[in-house]
Amino acid sequence: MVVQSGRRERKKAATRKKIADTALRLFLERGYDAVGIREVAAEADVAVTTLFSHFAGKEALVFEQDEDFEQRLTQAVTGRAPDEPLIPALRREVLALVRHCTADEAAPIWHLIDGTPALRKYEESMRLRHAEALATAIAAAPDLPLTATASRTIARFAIDAYSLAREEADPEAAVAEIFRMIEAAWEVATSASESSE
């Protein structure tokens, strides 16, 4: 196992951050579509190929928190207190995520995303990935009497809650309202699975 001790990792992270910061700045200044990859690379003083070795595509420049997001969701399931039921734990995390991205400081970024079809599309497929990761985490929880289908369903619903609430006038109220519905769905799913086996 080769442990990268220090400098290399730091330099790589610095390059990555420089690219992302530069890109975000240019995008916010002049719009996503009006800024080309070659321009971002030039401004960040790296080669185009270097940029693509750090980011899978142009859209990924805007969604850096991608993995954070996914980890927070799965950990809300796998890392909850032993006796805490699933749905409240999920609601807490979704609420935190919604708050995080409706905060004033994040507003310009989300305005950029909402106004750019390519970015909206990318975010949609990101959410799908997150839903799948979440479904796996839910299905793997030993204390939950859920079918595979029900696990996937609850995961989708939770991601829907995030996605819908983010766009509502009162995001926190929307989270509460949608999770009331998810809770009901959850109860039906668990009671059905218990009684049939």
Add this chain to the structure above:
Amino acid sequence: MVVQSGRRERKKAATRKKIADTALRLFLERGYDAVGIREVAAEADVAVTTLFSHFAGKEALVFEQDEDFEQRLTQAVTGRAPDEPLIPALRREVLALVRHCTADEAAPIWHLIDGTPALRKYEESMRLRHAEALATAIAAAPDLPLTATASRTIARFAIDAYSLAREEADPEAAVAEIFRMIEAAWEVATSASESSE
């Protein structure tokens, strides 16, 4: 209003169909990524620009039934019998759609889609559009005591049901299972809205 009487319309439809058929044939033969737009156009004996005047993008060549799909969903809501409740009507339509695309004849196409990330991504954003159209239809139904948020939520859940069921081993059972959950969510949403107003 200029009614295109006959020949022009037929020629246009013929060109469109020829392009779509050619594209699908080539994609199925050699894979989506291995076939370029220029090649499809050449094989269909049209110019590249003509191809793009009929289809919004390469992915759209594979999803011809797009508008059908959306219309069937919204009509399941707006066109149901006056006394039929929403959820059973939705379930019926979703089940029909799932059956339609898990039929044997459709198998090669869905195999192609499932094996091509670009097409999966495209389908995801299609579904989102359909969910929004469905949400509008649900919100517009005069007999439903739903908040705007609840309408959007039910619409998303219904689309999730389609999307999830399509990939399950037993699609019809999955539709039944998921719609049991949606029904529970629905009841919570309606009862809350009735009691609070």
Add this chain to the structure above:
DNA sequence: CACCGTAGCACTAACGGTTAGCCTTTTGAA
């Protein structure tokens, strides 16, 4: 019937994201 507006289509050329191939420099470890 002749005429004209327009829809459909073609062609060229380019733009922008992305990748392959190959080379140089830096870095960590033996």
Add this chain to the structure above:
DNA sequence: TTCAAAAGGCTAACCGTTAGTGCTACGGTG
């Protein structure tokens, strides 16, 4: 010190997509 691998760079191309331009045939109107 030496070496393998990682990081970065340069060039050139591929591919989807679009703008610009013009031609042709169709369908409605005088």
